[in-house]
Amino acid sequence: MPGLAPVPHHEAGPSVGRSGAASAPAVLLRAVSKSFGPRQAAVPAVDDVTLSVETGKFVTVIGPSGCGKTTLLRIVAGLLDPDRGDVSVFGSPVGRAVEAKGIGFVPQSPALLPWRTVLENVQLPLQVNEKAHLADGRVRRDPVEVLESFGLGNVLGRRPAQLSGGMQQRVAIARAFVFDPPVLLMDEPFAAVDELTREVLRHELLSVWQGSRKTVLFVTHSIPEAIALSDAVVIMSPHPGRIEKVVPVDLPRPRGDLVETTVEFHELERQVRMEIRRSWKPEGPEG
């Protein structure tokens, strides 16, 4: 194993948020590695990743295509088992959190069920595995209300094929919010929409999140998006996928439409860009 790991993992590693209390972090990855392919020719996708996300924090993972962001998120969601290392959610193994419907997952494409209407798609998480809901007495949010908060109140009866890409993304996000999971995992939810829609969606997400303060792990390619949304930006580098650096974002909340124009924002943007340039250099001249 190359000994360049920027993060010592004798303890919790790069930690986001500073609660300092004894309570377990919402998401904790310890020395997690995952390779694909046959044993001899295994290609590491995620290598020795250690990361801790405190409850209520919005953390963004940024990195070039193929650096293992989706793999990392799928491991946290319990969809993939790591080869080495361990993952816990609120101090318990991931499986427990999944059984209790504690994790909301927004995949890289909306993945809506085409035979269900918008409303029915958002009702899905409430219908599936109903016992988990009764068990811990969580709030079942009203699907119509959630859809309205994402500006979809007037398309409840439409099928996904009748919506624009941006609207489909909103439905996918509403579907993750509706069953009120304490942890949300979002894999480039805005990747397929244009820049203008992206900014609108970003602010919508921020305002809905502001009201609930879930713990969020959010994957993106966009530096401004990462800074505008999060409490910390995790920079990943490819081949193999590692965490290079965690940049804390101390912009005040709630953040309005104009955060992007502040001096502090630009300073952070410059800082993240520099870090990325430094860590991705071996890949080529592009920064």
Added chain:
Amino acid sequence: MNEHAGRGWPTWARPGVWVPPLVAFAVLAGAWQLYAVHNPTVIPKIQQVVSQLVDRPYFFFRNALTTIQEAVVGAAFGMGMAFLLAVLMSFVRIVERAVLPLAVILNVTPVIAVAPALVVAFGFGMTPKYVITAVVVFFPFLINALIGLRSIDPLSLDVLTTLHASRTEVLWRLRLPSSLPFLFAAARICMPLSVIGAVVAEFVAAGRTNGLGTLIVTAASLGDLKTIYAAVAVLAVTGIVFFLVVVILQAKLLTWHSSAATAANA
């Protein structure tokens, strides 16, 4: 397709849609008639076939009804069994490994070769006809159902898995709906196929029951070409009707699929 040709017409009513096949049909009918006039022992003239149907409509209708019953009951049975087996296979991997090779063998076996044995076993009633028809539609439906049940969007499966959906829930909420377009495609093949199955069954076991296949065998033994071709015409219409029924059902029940398809093409 070309949006501007035949503006204002529904798709099926555009001249560009129905004129070419009509011309082809007329040419074929003309050639048939020409040949029939010079070779009356090879094929009958068109008006002879038509007069058969006009003179004895109830006779052909009664025989058609028997064949349709054999086809529909046999197809329902065969498709139903194939579907249940496909669900079981997609649920329990071992069953798939065990049964799929057998199904492939069944598929390459000419059923007609087994048909006389079925007649020996089940007699000359309806049962052997149901069995043969069911066997004919079984394999194509099984394969399509299997593919359909597997054709799920992996990211949708991810979403359901993170919700800790049980295997039954994944089956009901994801696999079955995803397989519907495939099931309809299979039914479009299997329903006309079931007519062939029923006719072949009647050929082999032309016994007590009537039916268009039995009618053809009897007419052939009398050298009655007019009746044979009249029966064939009724069979062709039956096959087309079966096909159209499936298409119409699909259009009614699977609106989400067609709308998704048009959105993808847009």
